[in-house]
Amino acid sequence: RARRGGAERRLHSAERRRVPRRRRLTSRLGEINFSVIGQYVDYLVKEQGVKNIFVNGTTGEGLSLSISERRRVAEEWVTKGRNKLDQVVIHVGALSLKESQELAQHAAEIGADGIAVIAPFFLKPWNKDVLINFLKEVAAAAPALPFYYYHIPALTGVKIRAEEVLDGIQEKIPTFQGLKFSDTDLLDFGQCVDQNRQRQFAFLFGVDEQLLSALVMGATGAVGSTYNYLGKKTNQMLEAFERKDFSSALNHQFCIQRFINFVVKLGFGVSQTKAIMTLVSGIPMGPPRLPLQKASREFTDNAEAKLRSLDFLSFNDLKDGNLEACS
Numbered sequence: 001r002a003r004r005g006g007a008e009r010r011l012h013s014a015e016r017r018r019v020p021r022r023r024r025l026t027s028r029l030g031e032i033n034f035s036v037i038g039q040y041v042d043y044l045v046k047e048q049g050v051k052n053i054f055v056n057g058t059t060g061e062g063l064s065l066s067i068s069e070r071r072r073v074a075e076e077w078v079t080k081g082r083n084k085l086d087q088v089v090i091h092v093g094a095l096s097l098k099e100s101q102e103l104a105q106h107a108a109e110i111g112a113d114g115i116a117v118i119a120p121f122f123l124k125p126w127n128k129d130v131l132i133n134f135l136k137e138v139a140a141a142a143p144a145l146p147f148y149y150y151h152i153p154a155l156t157g158v159k160i161r162a163e164e165v166l167d168g169i170q171e172k173i174p175t176f177q178g179l180k181f182s183d184t185d186l187l188d189f190g191q192c193v194d195q196n197r198q199r200q201f202a203f204l205f206g207v208d209e210q211l212l213s214a215l216v217m218g219a220t221g222a223v224g225s226t227y228n229y230l231g232k233k234t235n236q237m238l239e240a241f242e243r244k245d246f247s248s249a250l251n252h253q254f255c256i257q258r259f260i261n262f263v264v265k266l267g268f269g270v271s272q273t274k275a276i277m278t279l280v281s282g283i284p285m286g287p288p289r290l291p292l293q294k295a296s297r298e299f300t301d302n303a304e305a306k307l308r309s310l311d312f313l314s315f316n317d318l319k320d321g322n323l324e325a326c327s
């Protein structure tokens with residue numbers, strides 16, 4: 001009896017311990033781990049040469065976060081980036097104009113360097129004027145912050161050409177500073193540059209595998225998911241372009257393309273990006289949030305092998321006799 005009682009007690013106490021522990025774990029899973037952001041700032045600056053950050057965008061799953069999470073993430077980046085980063089731009093786009101304005105105002109309060117906004121993508125603006133009216137109302141909530149329009153038609157479904165959006169935008173939005181262009185239409189991108197030559201706008205390109213072509217078209221910078229782990233490589237390409245060494249610039253772009261082409265064929269999106277970021281930086285990014293699902297082990301293994309063969313991982317052991325190496 002005594003033994004059974006003891007066994008029973010043990011079971012109960014084990015149960016009691018196990019249950020809340022598991023609950024705590026599940027509630028933590030899917031929560032943001034704010035504590036790695038400071039570490040990640042140092043990683044990007046030191047290891048990747050990246051000093052400008054675009055927060056709460058596509059890669060950061062900004063649209064999958066609650067408003068209070070978005071505020072906290074923005075605060076953490078601005079605080080931890082102080083005296084280390086050049087610019088922290090916060091994406092504040094949302095379906096609700098009010099939420100977008102609240103986030104814009106918050107970005108100003110915490111001392112961010114700029115805000116960016118995508119087109120609202122459920123009830124959509126159907127022409128340029130309506131889109132600009134929406135952007136204008138958000139920009140007005142942070143009248144001292146540089147404003148960027150984030151053009152990403154494949155994800156928003158808003159296909160209004162960027163060139164049209166930019167036409168006369170400064171009269172409507174005095175803080176307009178530039179465009180983050182995440183589309184492959186280089187006619188549209190080229191015309192954005194060509195029609196605004198007098199205006200000192202930033203033309204930030206967002207299709208990493210085609211950045212070199214965009215540089216030729218007049219891109220002044222780039223914002224992209226792969227710069228988390230190919231920042232250094234991409235900076236080499238930018239430097240080669242700067243010194244007009246186009247054949248090395250092209251070699252760098254081809255190297256980057258080999259990797260992106262490889263992962264695209266495996267199925268490449270934000271979840272997979274997150275897995276690669278963890279792999280290359282060694283800093284745990286955690287899983288994505290639903291509706292995204294964690295990248296498969298098979299994907300990560302394949303991506304790692306490819307990174308190694310291209311010499312994109314620092315601990316490279318295949319250097320000798322590796323024809324594909326990109327360094």
Ligand SMILES: CC(=O)N[C@H](C=O)[C@@H](O)[C@H](O)[C@H](O)CO
Nearest residue numbers: 058182206207208209224225226
């Ligand atoms: C849709 C998407 O995530 N676009 C990113 C930036 O906008 C890019 O950086 C891509 O992830 C990258 O070019 C790889 O295709």
Ligand SMILES: CC(=O)C(=O)O
Nearest residue numbers: 057058059223224225
């Ligand atoms: C990659 C990028 O530009 C974004 O996450 O929004």
